[in-house]
Amino acid sequence: MLFVAPALLVYATMVVFPIVLSIVFSFTEWQRFQVLSFGTIKHYQRIGSDPVLAKAFANNLVYIAATIVLEGFVGLVLAAVAHRMTRSMVFRAIFFAPVILPSIVIGTLWRRIYATSAGLLNSLLEIVGFEPVVWLGPPFTMYAVSVVSGWIFAGYFMTIFYASMTRIPSTIIEAARIDGAGELAIFFRIEIPLIKNMIMLVLLVIVTGGFKGFDLFQILLRRDPLQSGIVLPTYLIRTFFENTDIGYGSALSMVLTLVVLGIMGITALVNRYVVGRIDEY
Amino acid sequence: MKRCAFLLVMILAASVAYAGGSAEEETITLRVGSSSIGPDNMTVFMDSVAEFEAQNPGVSVEWDSSSGDDYQFAGLPALLESDNPPDLFFEWGGNRVLNHALDGYAREVSDLADEFRGDFAVSSWSGFEFDNGVYGIPLNQDITIQMWYDAAVFAELGLSVPTTWAEFMDVCEAIKQSGRTPIVMGNADAWVAGNFAGLFIYRVAGNEKAAAIMGLEAGYSLDDPDFVKALELAYEMGEKGYVNADMNTLGYEESFVRMFDGSAVMYPLGSWYPSEVEYIGYDFDDTGHDYFMVPAVAGGKGDQTSILGLNTGYVVNAETEHLDLVYDLVRVMFNRQFQERHSREGGGMVVNESANAIDSAIVAKMVEDLASAGSIVAPPDTGYNLEMAFALYEAIARVFENEATPAVALAEAEAKIQHLRGQ
Known part of the structure; x- marks a missing residue:
């Protein structure tokens, strides 16, 4: 007990205490930073009828669905390609590079790419005779942000999948080839089933990360006056810092935490009862 | 042992020297x-x-x-x-x-x-x-909304400074026909168009009523018919293509370049425009830019000489x-x-x-x-509750973009701030 005490103390101070405080805050009535009374449930009642929250939640689901494809699936395909290369170091380094760039650099770069006037994408469109498109506005907003997210994190997940794939014994792959399996069959019938636990883990990371994404949305969309790209974290930050609504912000963060915990629970159940375990890879 | 004692003496000496030095160099x-x-x-x-x-x-x-x-x-x-x-x-x-x-x-x-x-x-x-x-x-x-314009383009197109709303719309149409964007706004942060249309709101609804509505007074709501009427002006400007199509994704500082690359002719911004122009590297005196005050709104109940400031x-x-x-x-x-x-x-x-x-x-x-000026009225985001101001600004952004009619956008803005009523 004595050995774990320092770690427990840090955990209690940095994790447990803020969570307890948030729970208390969410039942407290505030006037800006002043406590008026404790014991209200009005913040939770408001959640059910908040039109912005509904929109933010829907946008979050679109973002998560898009990033599962653009980060997870693309990362998986890139890993499979790298796995088939004799020397893949440069290939992997190229796709991993965006991960190490600061968000502000990436956001600024992609704002230039998406810019309506003289942006890279629209310049290409104009060359082939199309009208410029407002990429960061509706209906493209969420997809535009998701593409940037995919550009950053596909390489990251490629690295994870690649590490798993390299642990698959080459004899299994060779045996499949001898039996006449093509590359697609090897990918879908051997590699994916053998790293399915890692795929589930990556899915969990993408889904839970999708509920926490803030920086890209803020940098790419700024205040987003049409709210076409509002997501739960941006709404949460505005509620806390712009509206200084501590009680409602705390209630929102509690709900967000419960949603993420719920998803983690579902993933664990799916992993256990549907996917099954293959511990080796 | 001797080595330890020597080390101790050196550390003490260094500490004394540091303490003495820091006392001498102490600054606030x-x-x-x-x-x-x-x-x-x-x-x-x-x-x-x-x-x-x-x-x-x-x-x-x-x-x-x-x-x-x-x-x-x-x-x-x-x-x-x-x-x-x-x-x-x-x-x-x-x-x-x-x-x-x-x-x-x-x-x-x-x-x-x-x-x-x-x-x-x-x-x-x-x-x-x-x-x-x-x-x-x-x-x-600060005057928060003035209509800055490129005087050289006005001269080229034979336009004069508009004094009525109808003339203002005619100027916009003439600029649009010349292949340029009449009005550019960098509204990604919501307040540029919010301030611009905020002025229409005061002019149409009247200062007292506008202040009561934005001040969340009982018996009023954002979807008041006068507010709807004010935002119909914004809707018309969006519908006719008088504002840049990307106004709600264009950053404030990114938008200035449109006034210098010849693509846009007017910018509704405040008295700090010359300072901003210099901030991005131009000498304001060389730009040939000037401004006029937003013309009176026909039929408006408010003070038509009011200034948002x-x-x-x-x-x-x-x-x-x-x-x-x-x-x-x-x-x-x-x-x-x-x-x-x-x-x-x-x-x-x-x-x-x-x-x-x-x-x-x-x-x-x-x-x-x-x-x-007959009166100086406060911009919604500095004079009133910020949550209300941004709900209103979001409605204004949607109306300029013609994503929603003024009545719908304002009703939805009112729904967003229902919890503020009665506080």
Whole structure:
């Protein structure tokens, strides 16, 4: 007990205490930073009828669905390609590079790419005779942000999948080839089933990360006056810092935490009862 | 053992030397937080800081500035909550200053304000003076919405400055026919179009009614027929293509280039436009840009000569440990010499009216417009509840984009702020 005490103390101070405080805050009535009374449930009642929250939640689901494809699936395909290369170091380094760039650099770069006037994408469109498109506005907003997210994190997940794939014994792959399996069959019938636990883990990371994404949305969309790209974290930050609504912000963060915990629970159940375990890879 | 003793002696000697040295070199650092400032105004601030530092040996001033929107919503709150908060910080007069007073960040500075009262215009304290005292010292008087335009393009197209709303629409149409965007706005942060349409709202609904609605008074709502009527003007401008199609994704600082690459001709912005133009590297005097006030709205119930405007200034942190020094810094920063330089070199209006550089044509024109205004009304995001203001701004953004009709957008904005009613 004595050995774990320092770690427990840090955990209690940095994790447990803020969570307890948030729970208390969410039942407290505030006037800006002043406590008026404790014991209200009005913040939770408001959640059910908040039109912005509904929109933010829907946008979050679109973002998560898009990033599962653009980060997870693309990362998986890139890993499979790298796995088939004799020397893949440069290939992997190229796709991993965006991960190490600061968000502000990436956001600024992609704002230039998406810019309506003289942006890279629209310049290409104009060359082939199309009208410029407002990429960061509706209906493209969420997809535009998701593409940037995919550009950053596909390489990251490629690295994870690649590490798993390299642990698959080459004899299994060779045996499949001898039996006449093509590359697609090897990918879908051997590699994916053998790293399915890692795929589930990556899915969990993408889904839970999708509920926490803030920086890209803020940098790419700024205040987003049409709210076409509002997501739960941006709404949460505005509620806390712009509206200084501590009680409602705390209630929102509690709900967000419960949603993420719920998803983690579902993933664990799916992993256990549907996917099954293959511990080796 | 000997080695240990030698080491101990060396450490002690080094500690004594360090302690002695640090006592001699001890300095006090005052921190100032501000939003982005044009290079000319910044030079004036730095000169005033240098003068203050010369008068106070051992005291230095650290100036921490960030872009307007970053400062407003993230930079300043973070600075105020940090371990090393600013002793003095910039603010837009109005509700924001009042909130700082309520939250205990702003010091009541009536004693300091009294030193300036004789020189400053009476109206300059608006937004900084409340029932229980003064919570900041104003520096600039800003007109928040003027229609800046490229005079060379107007001349090329044979256009004259519009004096009625119908003429204004005709000017927009003529510019559109020439293949240019009549009005550009960088509204990604919501307030540019919000301020622009905010002026229509006052003009259509009348100052008192607009203030009652935005002030969340009982019996009123944002989807009031007068507000709907005001936003129909915005809807029409969007429908006819008089505003840039990407206005709601274009950043404020990104949008200025459209006034210089020939693609747009007018920009609804405040009296700080010349300073912003210089900030991005142009000499305002060489641009040939001028401004006119937004014309009267036909049939509007409000004061058609009203001006959307506010005072900006600096707030003393209630927690500052160096109050006397901060007061001295303010005395230097706000003295007549530096006010004159702010107006002359920064190209704006200062609250010490006699210090305004009226030999500058633009400043003289702004001073005259401000003096002849029937009323000065507050922008929604500084004069009223910020959550209400952004709900309204989001509705305005949707209306300009024709994503929703004024009635629908305002009804949805009202739904967003229902929880504020009755508070």
